Amino acid sequence: MESGQSNDCKDCGGKYILIKDEEDPRLAMFNKPLPCCGCGIGWCSLLLGFVCPLIWYYAAILYLCSYYHKDPRERSGLAANAIAALVCTVVTLITVAAIYL
Numbered sequence: 001m002e003s004g005q006s007n008d009c010k011d012c013g014g015k016y017i018l019i020k021d022e023e024d025p026r027l028a029m030f031n032k033p034l035p036c037c038g039c040g041i042g043w044c045s046l047l048l049g050f051v052c053p054l055i056w057y058y059a060a061i062l063y064l065c066s067y068y069h070k071d072p073r074e075r076s077g078l079a080a081n082a083i084a085a086l087v088c089t090v091v092t093l094i095t096v097a098a099i100y101l
Contacts, residue, residue, distance in 0.1 A: 034073060039077070040073060040077045041077065042077020043077040045058065045077070046080050049084055049085075053084075053085075056081045056082075056084045059078055059085075060078070060082040060086075062081075063075075063079055
């Protein structure tokens with residue numbers, strides 16, 4: 001098979017290939033859009049975390065519990081939340097130490 005060309009599709013002139021495999025429907029598992037307006041749970045949690053930082057910790061727990069094995073596209077957003085939760089914790093500890101010490 002040449003790059004991006006298939007002879008199976010007669011209507012399209014051989015320029016396109018099929019996305020899912022009829023024999024194995026698991027291969028089309030990631031053709032569905034991500035939840036939360038197509039951004040995914042991780043990236044929506046990152047944005048909402050600026051309003052309520054506890055959401056970052058919830059998403060970081062999802063990341064540490066390997067929630068992204070259900071959909072690998074969620075991994076980057078959940079990792080960003082884990083980093084945001086770490087930065088938030090460090091900033092909070094430095095602020096509390098500066099106030100009380």
